Amino acid sequence: MRRGIGLLAVGLLLAGCAGTPRAAPALDGGGGAIDGPLKVVVRGLAPGEQAVVWARTTDDRGRLWTSWGVFAADRGGRVDIATQSPTSGSYTGVDPTGLLWSMRLPSGEPVSDPFAVVRGPELGLTIGVDVGGRTLAQSPVAVQLHTPGVRSVPIAEAGLVGDLHLPPGPGPHPGVILLGGSDGGRPDPGLGRFLAGKGFAVLGLAYFGLPGLPPALERIPVEYGTRAVDWLRTRPDVSDGPVGVVGLSRGGEFALLLGAFSPDVGAVASVVGSGVVFPGATPTASSWTHAGAELPPLTTDFAGIPPALLFSATRGRPVRFVDTQGTTATPEQLDHAAIPVERNNAAYLLVSGERDEMWPSQRLLDVAARRLGDRAEHVVQPGAGHFILGVPNLPTSYTSAVPLVPEVFWAAGGGAPQANAAATADTVRRVVELFREEL
Structure with a gap:
């Protein structure tokens, strides 16, 4: 009995040393109109932590387009693409539309048409954030290509x-x-x-x-x-x-x-x-x-x-x-x-x-x-x-x-x-x- 209680105590001690699993970062994404900024904010990162923020869409021809930026979280553990510049990625500089226009096809895919073909009223995106090679959060976003009712x-x-x-x-x-x-x-x-x-x-x-x-x-x-x-x-x-x-x-x-x-x-x-x-x-x-x-x-x-x-x-x-x-x-x-x-x-x-x-x-x-x-x-x-x-x-x-x-x-x-x-x-x-x- 005493031996069982001792093993349980050791187990609890080891679990406490390992720490509790960290919460997944919160991802806030919003589309709006295509001629406006794309809203992407990530919260819950460690200060200075590197995070890859990415966007993906599939056009009407079934082609996958993707863009990305590597960001360092600010002192509050936050990434905001409207105010921060990626350290590397598919675009440079502070640009709240960068994840849109810098989308590209996978490396090696032949470019038969240089433009993304989207005939509907919206551009449907998936926005995500990766840390350490793992996707920790993602969210669908719809961007209006024109005013509804056209x-x-x-x-x-x-x-x-x-x-x-x-x-x-x-x-x-x-x-x-x-x-x-x-x-x-x-x-x-x-x-x-x-x-x-x-x-x-x-x-x-x-x-x-x-x-x-x-x-x-x-x-x-x-x-x-x-x-x-x-x-x-x-x-x-x-x-x-x-x-x-x-x-x-x-x-x-x-x-x-x-x-x-x-x-x-x-x-x-x-x-x-x-x-x-x-x-x-x-x-x-x-x-x-x-x-x-x-x-x-x-x-x-x-x-x-x-x-x-x-x-x-x-x-x-x-x-x-x-x-x-x-x-x-x-x-x-x-x-x-x-x-x-x-x-x-x-x-x-x-x-x-x-x-x-x-x-x-x-x-x-x-x-x-x-x-x-x-x-x-x-x-x-x-x-x-x-x-x-x-x-x-x-x-x-x-x-x-x-x-x-x-x-x-x-x-x-x-x-x-x-x-x-x-x-x-x-x-x-x-x-x-x-x-x-x-x-």
Whole structure:
């Protein structure tokens, strides 16, 4: 009996020396809107303790995206991504959106599409915290990609092809036309819904590459776009005031043309666009016509893609198309092909990337800025590349170079993921402000 009591006492003593198991840290996560901060706070850590805070999502193609940061808990045993910088991870610096835009695919997974594909109204995340290689807490978080109640309707009427994105409520709402780039087809529906959530009736207008439209970006009538402006203004859910136009890349070029030739366009945002007309799929033909005549395109002594660029492509290096896209054009050649943006009294926002490697957007938009004078604001996004118009804070990990032929041929977009993310958020904010002020 005494021996049993002694063993029990020893057991209790040893248990007391081992200490009680520590409580799991508390994880507080909140999503909100995609253009706002992501809230992630961890409590209950030891002061100075290293913790990995991570985020994961699976897009509509079944691909896993993940981001992470290693943080040292403050003196209160707390980590707050809104005020603390990770010591390492998928992003640097204090950034409450860093866990969103820095998401990437698992190492070694082929990048067939550089963007996370999310068609629903929310981005569903799992937020977690690891300590010592073990996950101690995790929580689901929903981030709204657009305002609830936004409606999208496919359009195929009056010779127009696209998607109409409408805000909640009957309206009438200010009208906006959204134009995509040289990939053709319908422009980014996610961006269309995001802008609709800001109160605009957005027509995402396709202008080539779909049934009923020209097969390639060549000899596109500017009147196709002006007809879209007229169609939008006559809808009962759209106000009959001036229409805004926003376009990316070649769509930014088209946006400037609509600003020049449609008196009902009151605001134009050209993002990494061109103030000069570029050739079409055939180098000797223009991309655009007006009143049945080709608009004079930029003509240079370009004789094809240099062999050095093709050699880079065969070695898996991204091709810098900027080297073939008018960097050597003379001022006289640029002036000959300039879009007559001064014809209209619209307000203009011109946005270029300081490190655009797709084409020299800063130089090309300077042509429009000089012709417009005080009516244009030309913003050069620092350190940014070509892909800087989209839903804010979605992953930009693969926007510095995008796959044209997966695992074979990459095109350089330029910039770094962090700079491209910051530029995208700032550009979209400026576009919304422009349209709210002018429409």
